[in-house]
Amino acid sequence: MISIRKSGSIGVNRAAPEEFFGDNEGAVLYFDEDANRIGIEPVADADADDAAYTVSVTDSGGTIAPKAFLETYDLVRTSRRSTTPRGPTTTSSR
Template sequence: MGFKKFTKKGGKAGGKSGVGPRVSLRKSGTVGINHAAVSEYFEEKDYVELFNDAVNQKVGLHPRVDETDASYKVRKSDREGHGGQVNCRAFLNEYDIVPEKTTRYKATWDDEQELIVIDLTSPDHVYDSSS
């Protein structure tokens, strides 16, 4: 059997991610939004309002063009292929959802609620301390 060339699909070094839109909750009190999610949901929107559904263990993000009293600034990376983050320790602390390790979730759009939704019961990836 011959060699087969490995083709990078993205990841930590940036670029297009093959995993689709993802949102990460971080121990640092921030919410990470990968490049795919920024491209799909925040192309022309720089703010987000955050929602919690404690009963169903879900978090909702409502992208916004304009700033409100309840919104957070989405800090988009200037580096090509990188996403953004939201500094929202107060939100994560209020609902006791600060993870012990950075935890990534699949992001889906809910048309009815007009929210990006992550299901806290279904993590996509948990990063170890060296990640």
């Protein structure tokens, strides 16, 4: 399973790094606007390709942090909603 997080990262479940990435340390991402799909291509060395992102692997799975990529295609919300109260505000004096 793969998920896009609000933080601007992509999370992959425990089995995915071993099954799909093997010894590859990077990933190049693609976006198909017509199909609304992200493609992830594992690459051996994230530093060797300017378009590659590092794949960080832990015991619980993996993470790719392509925030700029996700923002470019408007796949993650970059601003927070305003918390300004609506309606009149009152103050009391004693």
